[in-house]
Every structure is written in C-alpha cells, then in structure tokens.
Amino acid sequence: MNSPISDLILVNLDAPCHAKLPMHRRIFEIVRRAILDRSIQAGTKMPSTRSLSVEFGCARNTILQAFEQLRAEGFIEAHTGSGSYVADTRPSHGNTATRRKVHTPRELSARGKRLTQFPSRQHFEIEGLVPEVDGFFQFPHKLWQKLQTRHWRAPDQSFLDYSRTGGHTGLREALADHLRLARSVRIDPEQILITAGTQQSLDLCSRLLCDAGDPIWMENPGFWGAHRIFSANEFKIRPIAVDDEGINPSEADLATRPRMIYVTPSHQYPTDVVMSLARRRLLVDFASRHGAWILEDDYDAEFRYNGKPLASLQGLDDQNRVLYLGTFSKVLYPGIRIGYIAVPEDLLEGFRIGLSDVQRPGQIAVQAALADFIREGHFASHIRNLRNRYGQSRAILQYTLQKFLDPAARLSQADTGLHMVIHLPDDCDDVEIAVAAGRKKLAVKPLSGYYFAPPASRGLVVGYGYTPLEALAPAAKILANLVNGSIGKSGKILADPVPRESWAACD
Structure with a gap:
C-alpha cells in the first residue's frame, strides 16, 4: 500500500517545474517543498528507500541520493533501527504553545518611500525631441x-x-x-x-x-x-x-x-x-x-x-x-x-x-x-564630430522655432549643451503643452516641473541630441504650433510645483 508521502511524490513527479531535473533532484524538491509548507508534518515517518524504488521503478541509489540531500539540509532525521522521519524545521525560539505570529512591516523605509514615490528619470531626463530614433548615431x-x-x-x-x-x-x-x-x-x-x-x-x-x-x-x-x-x-x-x-x-x-x-x-x-x-x-x-x-x-x-x-x-x-x-x-x-x-x-x-x-x-x-x-x-576627434553634428542640430532647431514661434515665446540663447528652453508667458500651461506634444510623438519637458519651490516661470525644455537632422525642422514646426495655440489662452497660473501625477502623459 502506498504511503501519503509516496502518493505526494507521484502526483508531482511530472510537474513542468521539475521537467529538466534528474529523478533524485525531483524527489528532493517535492519533499522539501511539502515540509516547508507543512503539507508533511514534523515527525511523519518517511517510506523506506527500497519501497519507493519499487513504486517509482527506479534504482534504489536514486532514492538514497534524494534522502541523503534531505538529511544534509536538515529536512529529515535518521533514527537508528526505525527509519527516517520528517524533522521539526520550525524556529526554536519562544514557547511554541504561546507563540503568536508577529506581522513585521513589508514596506520601504520613510527614506525609501521619499526616494521612490515618483520615478524622476522617466519624467525629467532630457532625451530628445524625437526620442529613440537616432540615439548613438556617431x-x-x-x-x-x-x-x-x-x-x-x-x-x-x-x-x-x-x-x-x-x-x-x-x-x-x-x-x-x-x-x-x-x-x-x-x-x-x-x-x-x-x-x-x-x-x-x-x-x-x-x-x-x-x-x-x-x-x-x-x-x-x-x-x-x-x-x-x-x-x-x-x-x-x-x-x-x-x-x-x-x-x-x-x-x-x-x-x-x-x-x-x-x-x-x-x-x-x-x-x-x-x-x-x-x-x-x-x-x-x-x-x-x-x-x-x-x-x-x-x-x-x-x-x-x-x-x-x-x-x-x-x-x-x-x-x-x-x-x-x-x-x-x-x-x-x-x-x-x-x-x-x-x-x-x-x-x-x-x-x-x-x-x-x-x-x-x-x-x-x-x-x-x-x-x-x-x-x-x-576622444578629441569624437568630440569634434559630435560638436559639429549637435551644432547643426541646434542651429536648425533655433532657426525653425524662431521663424514660427509667437513673439511672446522667448527662446534661450546659450550656444552650448544638448537642450534649449522655450520660455512661455505666465498664463501658459507648460504641462498641458508637453502632454499635447507627447500625443504628437515629441518628447519635451515642462520647465515648471524642475522647480523645487513655486515655479517662477513657465517653459518647455527641448532636447535634440537623439534627433536626426531631417526630423528637426518638422518637429519644431509642430511644437511651435502647439505653443502658439496656447499663448493668450486664459488659464490659472500655478502657484505650486506641478503635481507629479500630471507628468505621466508627457512621456
């Protein structure tokens, strides 16, 4: 007659999670998991290795290997003259009769929560006006x-x-x-x-x-x-x-x-x-x-x-x-x-x-x-090549934006770096424009989101490092149209930093 433990092993022996394991390892994993989740109670007698080898149609050495591993890791104990038994693997501290389950916090620390409540890189990284098109082209x-x-x-x-x-x-x-x-x-x-x-x-x-x-x-x-x-x-x-x-x-x-x-x-x-x-x-x-x-x-x-x-x-x-x-x-x-x-x-x-x-x-x-x-x-040669390429990108973007933007929008004039800023009138909602640009597959960021105190101005942070030259002018025209449509629109001037949940649609 089969024992409950041999039945448990037989039921799980061909489970997909064990398919690539050798026979002795399958037996070990099945018994180990059953002991850990208490499907098999401490003190339960293990079937003999001889009877299991007959039931499973495998060599007795296969069963012995599994039992030896279970003993080595403390899951079963050999009692001389009477066979092997499931060991008591529960923690030994405290009185078992009076021990109560303690619910320990399963969450981040206060510092961890502050750090992770808003994934900054996703929303603030200045990547490119038309992202993931050109990238590391040179x-x-x-x-x-x-x-x-x-x-x-x-x-x-x-x-x-x-x-x-x-x-x-x-x-x-x-x-x-x-x-x-x-x-x-x-x-x-x-x-x-x-x-x-x-x-x-x-x-x-x-x-x-x-x-x-x-x-x-x-x-x-x-x-x-x-x-x-x-x-x-x-x-x-x-x-x-x-x-x-x-x-x-x-x-x-x-x-x-x-x-x-x-x-x-x-x-x-x-x-x-x-x-x-x-x-x-x-x-x-x-x-x-x-x-x-x-x-x-x-x-x-x-x-x-x-x-x-x-x-x-x-x-x-x-x-x-x-x-x-x-x-x-x-x-x-x-x-x-x-x-x-x-x-x-x-x-x-x-x-x-x-x-x-x-x-x-x-x-x-x-x-x-x-x-x-x-x-x-x-390195010097690489920098020269990049400077030439990015200089062309900046010139195209500046020229097109200056040509099509409403005069109320002011373009930053620094001649360096991989991004520029379109400064907007205070009654413009830069988050709204960034969201609208996102719908047009353009990646720009609202300047107001970079303030750590109430924002003093509105604008759009426009990166161009990843954008192919031929895509810059068309993208700049689309962006200029979105900005022009927002200028003069009545709207409440935000007094506080932009709510972070508003950023999701910008990406």
Missing part, C-alpha cells in the same frame, strides 16, 4: 571594441580586482591632461577619482562632506538627480533662484551658511543659461569666506558651438573649495557608467578611502580602454 563601436579587445588579450591582473587607488592610473593621467587643456581645471592625476557616473559622485560627496540636517544650496530650477541624492541624505535644501547670469542668491540667501553648494555653471540645468564671470567670482568668494564646498557639475560643457568651451569654475578657485564633477555619459554613451571627481588635495585621502570602502569601484578594463581612447586622440 559612437565608434568598432574602434571601441578594438581597444577593449586589446586589453583583454593580455589582461593585467588588476582588471579583475576592485580599484583601491581611485581608478586606472592611465585614465586619471589622460583625464588630467584633457581637463587642464580643455577646461582649465587645475589638477594632478592623483586628485582624480573615477566613479560610476555623476549620481555616484554626488552621493560620495554628500556622504563625505555633509551630515543629515546640513543646509545646502541648489539652483532652482535644477537637476532632479542631485535633488534626489541630497534628499536621500536628509539635507536641508535651500532653493536658490536662477536668472540670465546663473545662480542668483538673494540677501536672505547670503545671510545663510550652507555646508555645500551645487551648481551647473557652464550650462545650467535645465534653463540653458551660462553663469557669468561676476557670479562665478561671487560664488567662489562666498564659499571661501564661509567654508562651504562647491560641487561643480560640468555635465555637457564639451558641447559649445561658438568659440572654445568656457573655463571651469574650479579654475577660478584659489582656496580649494570646488570639487569638479564630470561624466562620459553625454560624450560616449550613458551605459558606460564612468564619471570622475577632481578633489582638493586635503580631501583626497578621505575620498579615496570612502570610494574604495563604500562604493567598491571596478570596471578597470573599460577604464584602460577609455584611457587609450583619450591618449590616442580618438
């Missing part, structure tokens, strides 16, 4: 593959380990040379730390320079990714207004003592303005006098279409209060996940330890290939 795939293959043919042993020195030495040297020439950054290779992109750089700076509750300044409107990092670290964020010369602290702002100041001086994100020299000097002087750290995020300064790229804010700093942050996401491709921080000398040792112990950087082989890409001149 990335030199074959050359990049060749450089990586070169290093893997005879790999250095360090490629397989964590980086404990701040990144691949060759890349740090190549970067230092590039930054000194192209961005007037005053830096030695030892002061450069390689990170997994700007978000990691911001998080590392936040952890090492500030404590929870510390006041920090942030441009308003500003970069949503930085705001997320600072919120996660529980800083007191003070939004500082931005005008046509960049960050513009008021007298009330200047009376505060921020621990850290985050800025995008070479191409303000998202308003498209370039910080004036006067404001740069004011900021550096303020930080020096009050002991504040400045985080300079130079995310797309390589793309300046008239004249040479502007010198960095860090190059004006005589008191070593500026940490310079850069990334290869814009100039190569986002998935490369390589960024860097130029750190003042007196912070270097602490940053090196923090990077190594907290973030465990790697991808040394990719860093080595990137070092060759820079040293051999491919």
Whole structure:
C-alpha cells in the first residue's frame, strides 16, 4: 500500500517545474517543498528507500541520493533501527504553545518611500525631441571594441580586482591632461577619482562632506538627480533662484551658511543659461569666506558651438573649495557608467578611502580602454564630430522655432549643451503643452516641473541630441504650433510645483 508521502511524490513527479531535473533532484524538491509548507508534518515517518524504488521503478541509489540531500539540509532525521522521519524545521525560539505570529512591516523605509514615490528619470531626463530614433548615431563601436579587445588579450591582473587607488592610473593621467587643456581645471592625476557616473559622485560627496540636517544650496530650477541624492541624505535644501547670469542668491540667501553648494555653471540645468564671470567670482568668494564646498557639475560643457568651451569654475578657485564633477555619459554613451571627481588635495585621502570602502569601484578594463581612447586622440576627434553634428542640430532647431514661434515665446540663447528652453508667458500651461506634444510623438519637458519651490516661470525644455537632422525642422514646426495655440489662452497660473501625477502623459 502506498504511503501519503509516496502518493505526494507521484502526483508531482511530472510537474513542468521539475521537467529538466534528474529523478533524485525531483524527489528532493517535492519533499522539501511539502515540509516547508507543512503539507508533511514534523515527525511523519518517511517510506523506506527500497519501497519507493519499487513504486517509482527506479534504482534504489536514486532514492538514497534524494534522502541523503534531505538529511544534509536538515529536512529529515535518521533514527537508528526505525527509519527516517520528517524533522521539526520550525524556529526554536519562544514557547511554541504561546507563540503568536508577529506581522513585521513589508514596506520601504520613510527614506525609501521619499526616494521612490515618483520615478524622476522617466519624467525629467532630457532625451530628445524625437526620442529613440537616432540615439548613438556617431559612437565608434568598432574602434571601441578594438581597444577593449586589446586589453583583454593580455589582461593585467588588476582588471579583475576592485580599484583601491581611485581608478586606472592611465585614465586619471589622460583625464588630467584633457581637463587642464580643455577646461582649465587645475589638477594632478592623483586628485582624480573615477566613479560610476555623476549620481555616484554626488552621493560620495554628500556622504563625505555633509551630515543629515546640513543646509545646502541648489539652483532652482535644477537637476532632479542631485535633488534626489541630497534628499536621500536628509539635507536641508535651500532653493536658490536662477536668472540670465546663473545662480542668483538673494540677501536672505547670503545671510545663510550652507555646508555645500551645487551648481551647473557652464550650462545650467535645465534653463540653458551660462553663469557669468561676476557670479562665478561671487560664488567662489562666498564659499571661501564661509567654508562651504562647491560641487561643480560640468555635465555637457564639451558641447559649445561658438568659440572654445568656457573655463571651469574650479579654475577660478584659489582656496580649494570646488570639487569638479564630470561624466562620459553625454560624450560616449550613458551605459558606460564612468564619471570622475577632481578633489582638493586635503580631501583626497578621505575620498579615496570612502570610494574604495563604500562604493567598491571596478570596471578597470573599460577604464584602460577609455584611457587609450583619450591618449590616442580618438576622444578629441569624437568630440569634434559630435560638436559639429549637435551644432547643426541646434542651429536648425533655433532657426525653425524662431521663424514660427509667437513673439511672446522667448527662446534661450546659450550656444552650448544638448537642450534649449522655450520660455512661455505666465498664463501658459507648460504641462498641458508637453502632454499635447507627447500625443504628437515629441518628447519635451515642462520647465515648471524642475522647480523645487513655486515655479517662477513657465517653459518647455527641448532636447535634440537623439534627433536626426531631417526630423528637426518638422518637429519644431509642430511644437511651435502647439505653443502658439496656447499663448493668450486664459488659464490659472500655478502657484505650486506641478503635481507629479500630471507628468505621466508627457512621456
């Protein structure tokens, strides 16, 4: 007569989830699951291996293998002279008779909820007027593959380990040379730390320079990714207004003592303005006098279409209060996940330890290939090609929008970066226009959504990096028509930041 356990095994033996498992493993999995969900109670006697081998028509060794695994993992116990029994796998702490089930929270922490209640990247990332059409059209795939293959043919042993020195030495040297020439950054290779992109750089700076509750300044409107990092670290964020010369602290702002100041001086994100020299000097002087750290995020300064790229804010700093942050996401491709921080000398040792112990950087082989890409001149050539292409894109977009837009709409005039802004009259609903553009398969973002305090102006943030040249003029005409139709329309001026739920239709 079959036992209940043998019947249970027979019923489940040919289940699809077990189809690819050998016989002994099927038996083990069926019995194990039944014990865990208490279909088989503790103390139940197991059938003999001999009887099961007869019932299943398999070798006894197959059954023995399954039983040995069950015993090894504590699911059954062998009692000398009487056979095997199901073990009691319940937790041993507490009195079983009086133990009550405790319902532990199965949800994120308060910090986790703040971070994830609204998926920022989906709604704020400036990707392109006509997204997912062209994308990484000029990335030199074959050359990049060749450089990586070169290093893997005879790999250095360090490629397989964590980086404990701040990144691949060759890349740090190549970067230092590039930054000194192209961005007037005053830096030695030892002061450069390689990170997994700007978000990691911001998080590392936040952890090492500030404590929870510390006041920090942030441009308003500003970069949503930085705001997320600072919120996660529980800083007191003070939004500082931005005008046509960049960050513009008021007298009330200047009376505060921020621990850290985050800025995008070479191409303000998202308003498209370039910080004036006067404001740069004011900021550096303020930080020096009050002991504040400045985080300079130079995310797309390589793309300046008239004249040479502007010198960095860090190059004006005589008191070593500026940490310079850069990334290869814009100039190569986002998935490369390589960024860097130029750190003042007196912070270097602490940053090196923090990077190594907290973030465990790697991808040394990719860093080595990137070092060759820079040293051999491919990077400079790639930048020239991109600058030429993006310059054409910007010119076409500017010309078409200026030609067709209502005069009440003002186009930003900075000649740099991969996006521009259409500034709208206050009675225009930029969210509504962005939603309407989305229905026309155009990806633009409402400027009001980038404010961390009540929005001071309305506008549309228009990216063009992924858009083919031939698609720009038609897309700009459609967008201009949508804007013109909204101008003069009566509507309530929103006094608060746009409700996040309104963003879903913009994507």
